[in-house]
Amino acid sequence: MSTVTTASADRDDRSxxxxxPATGGRGPRQRxxxxxxxxxPFRGGxxxxxxxxxxxxxxxxxxxxxxxxxxxxIMAFWVSLTDWQGQGSPFKSGVPFVGGDNYTRLFxxxxxxxxxxxxxxxxxxxxxxxxVPVQTVLALGLALLVxxxxxxxxxxxxxxxxxxxxxxxxxxxVVFLFMFANSGAINGILSFFGIDGPAWFSxxxxxxxxILGVFGVDNPPSALANGGxxxxxxxxWLSGPSVAMCAIMALVIWxxxxxxxxMFLAALQSVPVSLDEASELDGAxxxxxxxxxxxPLLKPTMFLVLTLGLxxxxxxxxxxxxxxxxNPAKTTLTPAFLSYRxxxxxxxxxxxxxxxxxLFLIIVVLTLAQRWVMRDRDEPRRRFRWLR
Amino acid sequence: MATLTPARRRRHGGMVNTVVGYAxxxxxxxxxxxxxxxxxxxxxxxxxxxxxxxxxxxPQPFTTDSFSSLLGGDFPLWLxxxxxxxxxxxxxxxxxxxxxxYALARLRFGGRKAIFATIVAIMAVxxxxxxxxxxxxxxxxxxxxxxxxLILPLLVDAAGVFIMKQFFESIPLSLEEAARIxxxxxxxxxxxxxxxxxxxxxxxxxxxxxxxTWNEFPHTLVAVQxxxxxxxxxxxxxxxxxxxxxxxxxxxxxxxxxxxxxxVAIIFAVFQRYFVRGATEGAEKG
Numbered sequence: 001m002s003t004v005t006t007a008s009a010d011r012d013d014r015s016x017x018x019x020x021p022a023t024g025g026r027g028p029r030q031r032x033x034x035x036x037x038x039x040x041p042f043r044g045g046x047x048x049x050x051x052x053x054x055x056x057x058x059x060x061x062x063x064x065x066x067x068x069x070x071x072x073x074i075m076a077f078w079v080s081l082t083d084w085q086g087q088g089s090p091f092k093s094g095v096p097f098v099g100g101d102n103y104t105r106l107f108x109x110x111x112x113x114x115x116x117x118x119x120x121x122x123x124x125x126x127x128x129x130x131x132v133p134v135q136t137v138l139a140l141g142l143a144l145l146v147x148x149x150x151x152x153x154x155x156x157x158x159x160x161x162x163x164x165x166x167x168x169x170x171x172x173x174v175v176f177l178f179m180f181a182n183s184g185a186i187n188g189i190l191s192f193f194g195i196d197g198p199a200w201f202s203x204x205x206x207x208x209x210x211i212l213g214v215f216g217v218d219n220p221p222s223a224l225a226n227g228g229x230x231x232x233x234x235x236x237w238l239s240g241p242s243v244a245m246c247a248i249m250a251l252v253i254w255x256x257x258x259x260x261x262x263m264f265l266a267a268l269q270s271v272p273v274s275l276d277e278a279s280e281l282d283g284a285x286x287x288x289x290x291x292x293x294x295x296p297l298l299k300p301t302m303f304l305v306l307t308l309g310l311x312x313x314x315x316x317x318x319x320x321x322x323x324x325x326x327n328p329a330k331t332t333l334t335p336a337f338l339s340y341r342x343x344x345x346x347x348x349x350x351x352x353x354x355x356x357x358x359l360f361l362i363i364v365v366l367t368l369a370q371r372w373v374m375r376d377r378d379e380p381r382r383r384f385r386w387l388r
Numbered sequence: 389m390a391t392l393t394p395a396r397r398r399r400h401g402g403m404v405n406t407v408v409g410y411a412x413x414x415x416x417x418x419x420x421x422x423x424x425x426x427x428x429x430x431x432x433x434x435x436x437x438x439x440x441x442x443x444x445x446x447p448q449p450f451t452t453d454s455f456s457s458l459l460g461g462d463f464p465l466w467l468x469x470x471x472x473x474x475x476x477x478x479x480x481x482x483x484x485x486x487x488x489x490y491a492l493a494r495l496r497f498g499g500r501k502a503i504f505a506t507i508v509a510i511m512a513v514x515x516x517x518x519x520x521x522x523x524x525x526x527x528x529x530x531x532x533x534x535x536x537x538l539i540l541p542l543l544v545d546a547a548g549v550f551i552m553k554q555f556f557e558s559i560p561l562s563l564e565e566a567a568r569i570x571x572x573x574x575x576x577x578x579x580x581x582x583x584x585x586x587x588x589x590x591x592x593x594x595x596x597x598x599x600x601t602w603n604e605f606p607h608t609l610v611a612v613q614x615x616x617x618x619x620x621x622x623x624x625x626x627x628x629x630x631x632x633x634x635x636x637x638x639x640x641x642x643x644x645x646x647x648x649x650x651x652v653a654i655i656f657a658v659f660q661r662y663f664v665r666g667a668t669e670g671a672e673k674g
Binding site for chain 2: 049050051052053054055057058060061062064065067068069070071072073075076079089090091142145146148150151156157158159160161162163164166167168169170171172173174175176177178179181183184185188189254258262286311314315317318321322325336339340343344349352353356357359360363
């Protein structure tokens with residue numbers, strides 16, 4: 001920032017003398033340049049040019065972002081307060097205004113709307129709770145392995161782990177759909193170990209229910225079966241991710257770990273080797289060095305990876321659309337997909353928009369909460385750049 | 389590994405660690421690569437073969453049936469749409485993002501800080517909450533279901549502006565000053581002096597835009613519904629979600645997915661370091 005200020009101060013000095021005229025107008029490009037140098041309404045010279053040029057340079061970005069990001073958000077907020085069904089314009093007077101109904105239907109009124117929404121929230125909570133820790137640990141583990149000083153062929157392994165993250169989510173979902181088919185590759189491998197693999201994408205049984213089943217708890221205890229918060233029974237809340245969701249989680253962990261591995265790797269490579277060697281000479285074990293030397297240095301990256309993971313996992317959509325469409329028995333329904341389905345399949349745009357805004361709020365609140373939990377005296381000044 | 393005492397580790401540890409390290413790495417490399425082998429192999433299989441031997445990397449018999457039926461269908465159309473959209477969006481993004489990035493980094497004009505703050509805020513908006521908003525605005529403007537709807541909303545991206553601004557701030561002022569003293573105007577300075585020196589950032593941005601647009605799926609879902617406007621991801625998704633969970637036509641679907649992956653794979657192979665730069669930029673500089 002400081003360089004910019006000095007730079008502009010320099011330029012101010014020069015502008016006192018006025019912009020020197022361009023020497024001869026050769027070619028159209030130069031003429032365009034001269035046009036931009038014309039004294040503007042703000043008293044000529046470079047300052048005036050900069051104002052006009054500055055606004056001209058950012059104008060396309062401002063206009064397009066304004067039309068396709070800011071304006072639509074406001075429009076969608078309006079729609080979320082209406083009962084618009086997709087006919088005509090939502091901004092005409094005939095569209096019924098329903099106030100906060102679309103929101104209250106998600107939280108307070110018992111009905112299908114709330115049950116679907118809460119189911120999607122439950123599914124996504126389990127999804128986040130498993131995907132975020134697993135992908136972070138896997139990414140960190142792979143980065144530590146690849147960063148090994150003794151290792152040859154670093155480049156190859158790095159490429160192998162990273163490549164899945166750059167491929168199309170749709171294309172890779174097709175591959176995993178094939179691998180998790182009933183007689184597909186995954187079940188083939190499982191049967192090699194004598195395990196009878198499930199029919200992944202039609203298996204709605206929850207993981208926690210399945211584990212309880214091993215201990216003979218097949219039916220919900222009545223305390224859990226009757227009643228529970230927000231339209232789902234306690235038994236439903238405690239289902240765990242369904243078998244179908246596990247396949248989707250496997251895919252997502254597989255695709256995203258590579259990116260996060262690269263982030264850890266970049267951070268690891270900036271850890272001075274001498275630090276590691278010094279602690280090794282001091283007799284620290286491998287684990288102690290990891291725990292007390294490396295990990296503290298990785299904290300800012302860890303923060304970034306967890307934040308991006310949290311934001312990304314609440315947005316899971318492409319994989320759900322291609323692989324399961326929320327099936328079986330709504331156990332892979334997520335708020336993002338539910339919002340899409342409600343608007344574009346059920347033509348209830350108001351409720352769909354309301355779900356988007358609630359999801360937005362969830363993501364913002366969780367990000368802030370996580371920042372607060374991981375806050376530090378030497379607060380890492382991270383900006384969240386790779387958010388999409 | 390962790391249980392070895394320091395003394396033992398010093399004697400045998402290096403060797404053991406290396407072997408174990410390699411074993412784990414090779415295992416994970418297989419896990420990360422084999423799905424692509426499966427994809428490649430099965431797209432050249434017959435349907436019964438793919439159903440019976442999904443794991444085998446060797447098609448028996450080898451057939452290109454899935455590709456010939458893909459080429460006989462809508463696939464070439466989707467490919468053409470994808471190429472068109474990707475090229476236009478990438479060119480647009482690289483030009484417009486760097487213009488704006490330059491202005492925000494170097495030019496002094498009122499409202500600059502507010503604009504930059506807005507751009508950072510827009511980057512923080514999760515993409516999935518924009519499905520309905522985007523549809524609404526396309527619908528309202530009367531461009532829903534057109535090429536314009538496919539291209540225009542993607543034409544600038546806040547993250548690209550951010551990258552370019554950061555980059556322009558990192559290059560020395562002296563070049564521009566020299567150009568200005570020679571009397572070059574703002575645009576000319578930008579175009580013939582600043583941009584050429586921004587090559588690495590421009591390549592990174594080009595690659596990120598290409599990859600992002602080529603793979604873009606949800607936007608096409610809310611922007612168009614006419615199958616003749618489908619891009620590859622939308623077309624492939626349509627192939628699959630039609631016959632959910634059934635084992636039919638997997639060689640065809642995998643072949644389509646394979647063809648959709650190849651361009652990005654080639655770009656990745658050639659420009660890997662720029663991908664890596666793009667992914668780690670956030671972690672390094674913050």
